[in-house]
Amino acid sequence: MKLYYSPGACSLSPHIVLKESGLAFETIAVPTKTHKLADGTDYDSINPLGYVPYLVLDDGRTLHERPAIVQYIADQAPDKQLAPANGTWERYKLQEWLNTIATELHKGFSPLFTPGMPAEAKDMTKTRLMSRLNWVDGELAGKNYLLEAFTVADAYLFVVAGWSKPVGLDLSGLSNLGAYTT
Incomplete structure (x- = not known):
C-alpha cells in the first residue's frame, strides 16, 4: 500500500x-x-x-x-478499533464527524491558505470558521475524543485544527479544543 x-x-x-x-x-x-x-x-x-x-x-x-x-x-x-463497526449507529456518527470536518472545517480553512486572498475575505472566512470551531469546542466538553475512544475522525480533526496557528486563527478561548489538540 x-x-x-x-x-x-x-x-x-x-x-x-x-x-x-x-x-x-x-x-x-x-x-x-x-x-x-x-x-x-x-x-x-x-x-x-x-x-x-x-x-x-x-x-x-x-x-x-x-x-x-x-x-x-x-x-x-x-x-x-479505529472506526466503529459498519452498520452501527456509532459508525454513522463517525461518518458525520468525518463529513463535518471535511466540509465545514477543512474547506473552511482553504481560503486562508490561498495566496492573494483579500484581507476582507479572510476576515469573513475566519468569522465563519470560528463559529464552526466554537461548536466543535462545545461538542468536546467533558470528552477526550469525538466518540467514545480515539477514531480516524480524531486524527483528521487534530490535523485540521492544527492549521489555526499558521493562518493566525486564535483558538485560545476554545478550552476543550485546546486541550484536545495538545
Missing part, C-alpha cells in the same frame, strides 16, 4: 491512521508546488486530480478522499 502525501497537508490524517493501524505501507512525498516526485515523475500522471492524500493498494486500486481512505484503513485493522 502506498500513501502519497505532502507534509503539513491533510494527508497527515491518513498517515496517522496508517501508523495506528500497524499495517505495512510506503509513503511518497508530493511537493505541493511542483508536483514532481523525487524520481522526477509528474504526480498528476499518477493522480489526475493532483491533490493528496492518494492511496494506492498493492493490487492497483486507488482511493483519493480522506474519509474513504481512513475508513478503509480502519476496516483493514479491525482489532485496532
Whole structure:
C-alpha cells in the first residue's frame, strides 16, 4: 500500500491512521508546488486530480478522499478499533464527524491558505470558521475524543485544527479544543 502525501497537508490524517493501524505501507512525498516526485515523475500522471492524500493498494486500486481512505484503513485493522463497526449507529456518527470536518472545517480553512486572498475575505472566512470551531469546542466538553475512544475522525480533526496557528486563527478561548489538540 502506498500513501502519497505532502507534509503539513491533510494527508497527515491518513498517515496517522496508517501508523495506528500497524499495517505495512510506503509513503511518497508530493511537493505541493511542483508536483514532481523525487524520481522526477509528474504526480498528476499518477493522480489526475493532483491533490493528496492518494492511496494506492498493492493490487492497483486507488482511493483519493480522506474519509474513504481512513475508513478503509480502519476496516483493514479491525482489532485496532479505529472506526466503529459498519452498520452501527456509532459508525454513522463517525461518518458525520468525518463529513463535518471535511466540509465545514477543512474547506473552511482553504481560503486562508490561498495566496492573494483579500484581507476582507479572510476576515469573513475566519468569522465563519470560528463559529464552526466554537461548536466543535462545545461538542468536546467533558470528552477526550469525538466518540467514545480515539477514531480516524480524531486524527483528521487534530490535523485540521492544527492549521489555526499558521493562518493566525486564535483558538485560545476554545478550552476543550485546546486541550484536545495538545
